[in-house]
Amino acid sequence: MVTKSWHSLPEYQALRALMESGTTAKAAIRLGLSQSAISRSISSLEARTGRILFEREAGRLRPTGEAVQMNRRLDPLFEALDRIDGPPEVAQETLRLIAPPTYAHRFLVHHIASFLKTNPHFYVSLEVAPSEDVIRGILERRYDLGVSGVELSRNGVKLIPYRTSSAVCAMPPDHPLADRAIIHPEDIHGQALIALTHRHARRAQLEKVLHSSRSIPRIVAEASTSFAAVDLAKEGLGLTIVNPFPIVQYRSDDVVFRPFASQIEYRSYFVTSDDRPISGVTRAFMRHLRLHTAKDPFSQKA
Numbered sequence: 001m002v003t004k005s006w007h008s009l010p011e012y013q014a015l016r017a018l019m020e021s022g023t024t025a026k027a028a029i030r031l032g033l034s035q036s037a038i039s040r041s042i043s044s045l046e047a048r049t050g051r052i053l054f055e056r057e058a059g060r061l062r063p064t065g066e067a068v069q070m071n072r073r074l075d076p077l078f079e080a081l082d083r084i085d086g087p088p089e090v091a092q093e094t095l096r097l098i099a100p101p102t103y104a105h106r107f108l109v110h111h112i113a114s115f116l117k118t119n120p121h122f123y124v125s126l127e128v129a130p131s132e133d134v135i136r137g138i139l140e141r142r143y144d145l146g147v148s149g150v151e152l153s154r155n156g157v158k159l160i161p162y163r164t165s166s167a168v169c170a171m172p173p174d175h176p177l178a179d180r181a182i183i184h185p186e187d188i189h190g191q192a193l194i195a196l197t198h199r200h201a202r203r204a205q206l207e208k209v210l211h212s213s214r215s216i217p218r219i220v221a222e223a224s225t226s227f228a229a230v231d232l233a234k235e236g237l238g239l240t241i242v243n244p245f246p247i248v249q250y251r252s253d254d255v256v257f258r259p260f261a262s263q264i265e266y267r268s269y270f271v272t273s274d275d276r277p278i279s280g281v282t283r284a285f286m287r288h289l290r291l292h293t294a295k296d297p298f299s300q301k302a
Contacts, residue, residue, distance in 0.1 A: 008048070012074055014041035015053065019063055019071045093281040098127040098137045099147040102227045103268075107246040108147065115288045122281050138271050145282045146271030149243055150201075158274040161302030162289070163245050167206075167264035168257045168298055170230045170247070171239035178256045185213035185262065192238030193217035194229045202264065206241055209262045230255055244298035257298060267302060 017027035017038070024035045031038070046053050053067035063071075099108055104126060112124050127143065134146035139156050153159060169183040177183055177191070188210075196203050210217070218238075223229040226242040233240045234255050243266040248257050270286055272278055290301070 011041045011045040094123045095281045096143040098143040103147045104128040160270040163268040165245045165266045165299035167260040168244040185215045188217045189215040192220045194221045194232045194240040197222045
């Protein structure tokens with residue numbers, strides 16, 4: 001049967017102090033012990049390891065080769081103790097972030113840049129993907145944080161409210177409806193409309209609103225993202241009805257946004273795992289977004 005070895009930190013400390021100071025008196029002062037305590041620790045270490053570590057020569061203790069070797073092998077131990085006792089090391093924490101294009105392009109890119117400028121010890125990895133992949137990525141723990149405007153609740157995923165907003169019409173400044181303060185469903189009857197594709201739940205919601213008002217616009221194009229739909233409107237193709245956040249943050253100079261009179265409301269969420277703690281860098285980025293998201297007339301803090 002193999003006997004397991006055990007270790008004694010006071011013995012190793014006595015060895016190192018004696019090796020570095022040269023005498024038991026100096027080693028005792030260094031450790032705040034008596035000389036006899038140092039001698040007992042060395043004797044115990046020799047007995048436990050079965051090695052002669054010091055030889056007395058002309059009244060002085062001289063370390064043997066085995067003592068030198070043991071002291072060298074103890075370097076990692078004392079380096080680790082120095083790190084524990086010293087100031088905390090600043091580790092570069094990584095935030096694995098995932099978001100759909102409407103949030104990722106320009107909006108999140110801007111905030112990631114400002115976040116890293118003020119927190120250079122952090123690192124951000126951004127993945128741009130559909131909202132369904134945001135939920136899946138958080139569930140599979142491939143990402144720490146998602147940002148999404150789709151309420152896809154799943155077991156193991158937590159949706160933290162971030163912003164709320166109501167539907168708007170986006171159109172070029174010279175559009176016939178651009179001078180109106182509010183656009184009603186009946187106002188877009190016969191108007192050229194850029195619609196979101198049918199995979200969006202909001203498409204069916206908009207069609208229900210239009211149907212109840214007997215409003216039939218001319219659908220001239222479809223887009224899979226609000227970002228693309230607004231860009232098509234900017235090119236003069238027609239108007240579109242979308243969630244204004246966060247597009248209004250960077251499109252208000254070249255596109256007119258007007259409230260759309262309906263019950264269509266949107267929520268933007270932070271998406272996190274519900275079964276593991278939120279990391280420090282994740283919390284820091286969420287706080288940064290909340291503090292630095294610019295005010296606009298169409299969205300509010302959730």
